[in-house]
Amino acid sequence: MSRLNIELPGLTLRNPIMPASGCFGFGREYSKFYDLSVLGAIMIKATTLEPRFGNPTPRVAETTAGMLNAIGLQNPGLEKVLGEELPWLSQYDVPIIANVAGSLEEDYVEVARRISKAPNVHALELNISCPNVKTGGIAFGTIPEVAKQLTRKVKEVSEVPVYVKLSPNVTNIVEMAKAVEAGGADGLTMINTLVGMRLDLKTGNPILANRTGGLSGPAIKPVAIRMIYEVSQAVSIPIIGMGGIESAADVIEYFYAGASAVAVGTANFVDPFVCPTIIKELPDLLEKLGFEHINECTGRSWKKDGQLAYHRA
Amino acid sequence: MSRLNIELPGLTLRNPIMPASGCFGFGREYSKFYDLSVLGAIMIKATTLEPRFGNPTPRVAETTAGMLNAIGLQNPGLEKVLGEELPWLSQYDVPIIANVAGSLEEDYVEVARRISKAPNVHALELNISCPNVKTGGIAFGTIPEVAKQLTRKVKEVSEVPVYVKLSPNVTNIVEMAKAVEAGGADGLTMINTLVGMRLDLKTGNPILANRTGGLSGPAIKPVAIRMIYEVSQAVSIPIIGMGGIESAADVIEYFYAGASAVAVGTANFVDPFVCPTIIKELPDLLEKLGFEHINECTGRSWKKDGQLAYHRA
Amino acid sequence: MIRKELCKIISQQEIAADIYELTVQGELVDQISAPGQFVHIRVSNGWDPLLRRPISISSFDKKQLSMTMIYRKEGKGTSILAESGPGELIDILGPLGNGFPVNEVSSGETALLVGGGIGVPPLYELSNQLVAKGVKVIHVLGFQTEAAVFYEKEFLNNGETYVTTVDGSYARQGFVTDVMKDLQFDCIYTCGPTPMLKAIEQSYSNKKVFLSLEERMGCGIGACFACVCKSADDPTGVSYKKVCSDGPVFRAGEVLI
Amino acid sequence: MIRKELCKIISQQEIAADIYELTVQGELVDQISAPGQFVHIRVSNGWDPLLRRPISISSFDKKQLSMTMIYRKEGKGTSILAESGPGELIDILGPLGNGFPVNEVSSGETALLVGGGIGVPPLYELSNQLVAKGVKVIHVLGFQTEAAVFYEKEFLNNGETYVTTVDGSYARQGFVTDVMKDLQFDCIYTCGPTPMLKAIEQSYSNKKVFLSLEERMGCGIGACFACVCKSADDPTGVSYKKVCSDGPVFRAGEVLI
Numbered sequence A, B: 001m002s003r004l005n006i007e008l009p010g011l012t013l014r015n016p017i018m019p020a021s022g023c024f025g026f027g028r029e030y031s032k033f034y035d036l037s038v039l040g041a042i043m044i045k046a047t048t049l050e051p052r053f054g055n056p057t058p059r060v061a062e063t064t065a066g067m068l069n070a071i072g073l074q075n076p077g078l079e080k081v082l083g084e085e086l087p088w089l090s091q092y093d094v095p096i097i098a099n100v101a102g103s104l105e106e107d108y109v110e111v112a113r114r115i116s117k118a119p120n121v122h123a124l125e126l127n128i129s130c131p132n133v134k135t136g137g138i139a140f141g142t143i144p145e146v147a148k149q150l151t152r153k154v155k156e157v158s159e160v161p162v163y164v165k166l167s168p169n170v171t172n173i174v175e176m177a178k179a180v181e182a183g184g185a186d187g188l189t190m191i192n193t194l195v196g197m198r199l200d201l202k203t204g205n206p207i208l209a210n211r212t213g214g215l216s217g218p219a220i221k222p223v224a225i226r227m228i229y230e231v232s233q234a235v236s237i238p239i240i241g242m243g244g245i246e247s248a249a250d251v252i253e254y255f256y257a258g259a260s261a262v263a264v265g266t267a268n269f270v271d272p273f274v275c276p277t278i279i280k281e282l283p284d285l286l287e288k289l290g291f292e293h294i295n296e297c298t299g300r301s302w303k304k305d306g307q308l309a310y311h312r313a
Numbered sequence C, D: 001m002i003r004k005e006l007c008k009i010i011s012q013q014e015i016a017a018d019i020y021e022l023t024v025q026g027e028l029v030d031q032i033s034a035p036g037q038f039v040h041i042r043v044s045n046g047w048d049p050l051l052r053r054p055i056s057i058s059s060f061d062k063k064q065l066s067m068t069m070i071y072r073k074e075g076k077g078t079s080i081l082a083e084s085g086p087g088e089l090i091d092i093l094g095p096l097g098n099g100f101p102v103n104e105v106s107s108g109e110t111a112l113l114v115g116g117g118i119g120v121p122p123l124y125e126l127s128n129q130l131v132a133k134g135v136k137v138i139h140v141l142g143f144q145t146e147a148a149v150f151y152e153k154e155f156l157n158n159g160e161t162y163v164t165t166v167d168g169s170y171a172r173q174g175f176v177t178d179v180m181k182d183l184q185f186d187c188i189y190t191c192g193p194t195p196m197l198k199a200i201e202q203s204y205s206n207k208k209v210f211l212s213l214e215e216r217m218g219c220g221i222g223a224c225f226a227c228v229c230k231s232a233d234d235p236t237g238v239s240y241k242k243v244c245s246d247g248p249v250f251r252a253g254e255v256l257i
């Protein structure tokens, strides 16, 4: 019996481990390292209506135990994702979560409407939180009413469940979470990156051409854990957690906080095998900790013993 | 000629390096390692009207390249700080910045009024941003109007310049900075800790008895740099920067971002000599980078060449 | 005086399952004032892991300027530490805290030294010093299981030694408190898990008892207030002691554990 | 095929001021397909520093399964790397990218290899392979100063070699472009700082020129879009190449530099 299978809105996962959006492209590169069908799901790179080149380089900068990125949502655009990337991915037995981005509400809605029809897209991840795009994004991710409205519009057209990706760059993350839940979100993914910056010692200029970028990696894990802990107690939709995950122990910590599945981003760059390695190590760790199934871990930090985890209900 | 002397409201500093509040007690412990008079200034531990025990233990937890603390403003109270700690510190030729905390506006005002009279207190640091105290604190640190009001009240009674310590746990740090500037703040100190959490793998419970705590250390440096970069362009009062500083290169990066002095917190725990080491290494690094004085570095990341740094004006 | 020093590793070996004995040489050994003091070890040059690790001094030799620590390889920091070998330099801050008061027992009296698991090490130097001044020592050492037992022979050399294992895989099955009941002594020195310390404090309120506490630490020198505990005579008030600088050894009844 | 492997360090030595020559052994050497490919090195087991460091392969030997990298010790990562010694294992991802096309010159023709500073290393294997197939090679190697010069003798063994130093402390004072003016050749292969590559691309638009680019990288394998550059034929559009997987070597005029 598997200790790892998980049911979430739209998603029947053989395990709760998936690469995070933007850290895995559309899977082609990592398919050279291992069979993508071992993954629980794949969160593909943000897709916008039109192709985008993104920001000028340098686009990444290292920080202590983290990195900044300002890719700027580079992607080949909806047509190509529908015409090439998703069909290519359909050779693998793995559900796809499509990350949807845009500048205007209409863009989001149009991408959501069309990409949700793709047969292997089982859920959308609404990216209202990208810190690296000048127009639009920021209000969607920081003003509850705006986020709720966008969620509702996207829900109206989507043929699959919609997860909303929350930005950590807010005073009150619970308020944002409740707003998108009220807007009809089927789940949450959190967290996106923290806005950060590095300056070059020699020139005094920002290392990133975009000046600021999104901080990811182990450095942000405690912030993500705290936010998931708070939000999971305030909403009744499931959370896919992310931020600095690099080991099976990290996955359990995210579940304890309140996550029902997790995504691994930056760690893929350090170790391309990190996802299959975690998937392989999780059952033994669960055994050692005395859990029959990983869903017993969800919310353990705040739930009374015996209370049921979301996905057991 | 010194490359390091700095003039800030109320503060004539032989160098811009000072230990951060809460990371250096009242100086007694570190005085066993070196002569405290080598420091630019000392930010003493938060002082409240009444003595406080603080939170239950465990109060610290390690994170990757960072740590969480939930000390809970433990301190001996205003009387004892005035009667014992400040007089003891007066044996050193070093200006003291008194960190003022409280639960109610009246508490802040009373502490500020009295502690600002102490002869070696040259400035106050208004701690409106402590994430580890249940009452009060959070509104002061996240609602611009409340912060402005408190700043104004404290300014009315303080006999020395008032620096306001900003919390990074807000959507819009610039708005907070402008509010306290409008309230009469003479300077800003930033950043305080990010709210974070760690869970124990074996028990599933938070490691900290207080559950959440404040994240400090190198992990948060890119967030601090970004915020100082943004705020320094929007206000005309000087900034004392902090967050993960551990080397002379870090100090320069903070100056480039817009700081006019810096504080070192967590790194003192790792290396008790970190402050004097940085002070010793700074002149050589400035020489290597071609600066005659450290004040040439302030705001370099966003200033046109030739424009003057705040403290040169 | 507390020093921060790059000490040279003389030897390191695994003496029981995941239990390492590490001997280093450094000037700071000369500053040690009592058994039961500890050091704060930086295990990496970088910032992962960030904090130093507090480890007790288990024995020292001022002539050789050498000291030995015994620790359990457990998490990130101690795992890295376990990889270092002879000749390498490690950054040590110490000696820290106040150790066991050896003068609380006199020559001819009997001291009971009770250690649990990784609380056993600091008792070894204490035992040596007590024996040297003519005190009779009895040791009760509790371990989880056979594979975790260490230093039994070393303690036996100093005096009567009872070993217990929780799972009964070696020596007597049970807890140290089971053995203690039947022993006669004038003073207890103990170090180990908190439940064990609590049990001993409660059962022997009529005796002189010294307990060595553990707490998560930041600075290790008294500056950060991470490691405080409440004074026992002011349980709801603001009086406190710091484990790192006022302890780690306290007289039973001095602080709330 | 790209592999991730713990390779064994055979040797490491400082061959010029802060310039290290590192030779390792591993199965991944067998996968190298062209000079100018690179590897992505993890310098720490922990997360500080986090990212791998891209370093070119400067020569390799498939029989011995060994390869050599030459790098400048500069920041955090390369400083840690410089401390490792023979026998240690390092985590290497590679071979990565597409190297220099050796088939663009034929036996009897002349290839000009132009390297600047730390761009010199990948040209060494290229030089060896060109010489092996009967191509005449001329090398122009630019360095900052005398102390930074390396591999002059090795290149001399393969053919004519001109060295320049910016400060004139060794050989000819000036830039590589000063020397190039006077030389006759059929094809240029170059690697070095961007201003040098730009100057060469502009001055020799009539020649076959292959440039190896540098860009800050995340994944090194084409997944993260950190290292893209614009296609030269679509300067304001969305066409791009990735330095890590489409490069690092490009034909002049292929991408905007």
Ligand SMILES: Cc1cc2nc3c(=O)[nH]c(=O)nc-3n(C[C@H](O)[C@H](O)[C@H](O)COP(=O)(O)OP(=O)(O)OC[C@H]3O[C@@H](n4cnc5c(N)ncnc54)[C@H](O)[C@@H]3O)c2cc1C
Residues within 6 Å of the ligand: B061, B062, C038, C049, C051, C052, C053, C054, C055, C056, C057, C069, C070, C071, C072, C073, C074, C075, C076, C077, C078, C079, C118, C121, C122, C213, C214, C215, C216, C217, C248
């Ligand atoms: C005064 C004192 C003396 C000690 N003496 C010894 C000894 O002689 N031998 C020995 O094996 N252990 C001793 N300990 C416990 C030892 O400090 C911890 O086992 C060790 O810090 C764990 O580090 P890690 O890297 O294995 O674990 P990690 O899980 O990586 O540690 C994470 C953080 O938690 C702290 N931490 C974890 N467990 C403990 C603990 N039990 N006590 C305090 N901090 C903890 C670490 O110091 C670190 O800051 C002592 C503790 C104290 C306070």
Ligand SMILES: Cc1cc2nc3c(=O)[nH]c(=O)nc-3n(C[C@H](O)[C@H](O)[C@H](O)COP(=O)(O)OP(=O)(O)OC[C@H]3O[C@@H](n4cnc5c(N)ncnc54)[C@H](O)[C@@H]3O)c2cc1C
Residues within 6 Å of the ligand: A061, A062, D038, D049, D051, D052, D053, D054, D055, D056, D057, D070, D071, D072, D073, D074, D075, D076, D077, D078, D079, D118, D121, D122, D213, D214, D215, D216, D217, D248
């Ligand atoms: C394809 C390719 C091949 C290279 N080949 C060599 C070589 O053979 N020898 C050599 O000495 N150097 C080479 N470099 C440059 C080398 O990657 C950097 O010097 C090195 O990454 C700097 O790391 P650090 O730890 O010294 O500096 P840090 O300042 O600690 O680096 C911080 C971050 O910035 C990145 N970075 C800093 N400088 C550069 C740079 N110039 N190019 C790309 N990333 C950078 C680092 O990789 C790291 O992510 C190559 C770069 C690329 C892209």
Ligand SMILES: Cc1cc2nc3c(=O)[nH]c(=O)nc-3n(C[C@H](O)[C@H](O)[C@H](O)COP(=O)(O)O)c2cc1C
Residues within 6 Å of the ligand: A020, A021, A022, A023, A045, A046, A069, A071, A073, A099, A127, A130, A165, A191, A192, A193, A215, A216, A217, A218, A220, A242, A243, A244, A245, A263, A264, A265, A266, A267, D218, D224
């Ligand atoms: C290079 C890079 C690109 C990213 N691109 C996207 C993106 O296109 N859409 C998105 O929602 N998140 C994007 N993210 C954020 C990640 O999906 C993830 O939320 C974040 O990095 C935290 O996880 P980590 O610490 O494991 O990387 C990106 C992150 C990185 C590092």
Ligand SMILES: Cc1cc2nc3c(=O)[nH]c(=O)nc-3n(C[C@H](O)[C@H](O)[C@H](O)COP(=O)(O)O)c2cc1C
Residues within 6 Å of the ligand: B020, B021, B022, B023, B045, B046, B069, B071, B073, B099, B127, B130, B165, B191, B192, B193, B215, B216, B217, B218, B220, B242, B243, B244, B245, B263, B264, B265, B266, B267, C218, C224
């Ligand atoms: C143990 C600890 C206690 C702290 N106590 C206080 C405090 O009393 N008042 C305050 O304003 N900031 C306090 N801080 C925050 C620091 O002053 C500083 O803003 C923060 O730690 C970031 O700097 P660092 O990364 O260099 O530690 C404390 C930080 C730590 C780690």
Ligand code: FES
Residues within 6 Å of the ligand: C216, C217, C218, C219, C220, C221, C222, C223, C224, C225, C226, C227, C228, C242, C243, C244, C245
């Ligand atoms: S550990 Fe800092 S006061 Fe004890």
Ligand code: FES
Residues within 6 Å of the ligand: D216, D217, D218, D219, D220, D221, D222, D223, D224, D225, D226, D227, D228, D242, D243, D244, D245
């Ligand atoms: S480095 Fe990731 S795409 Fe090139």
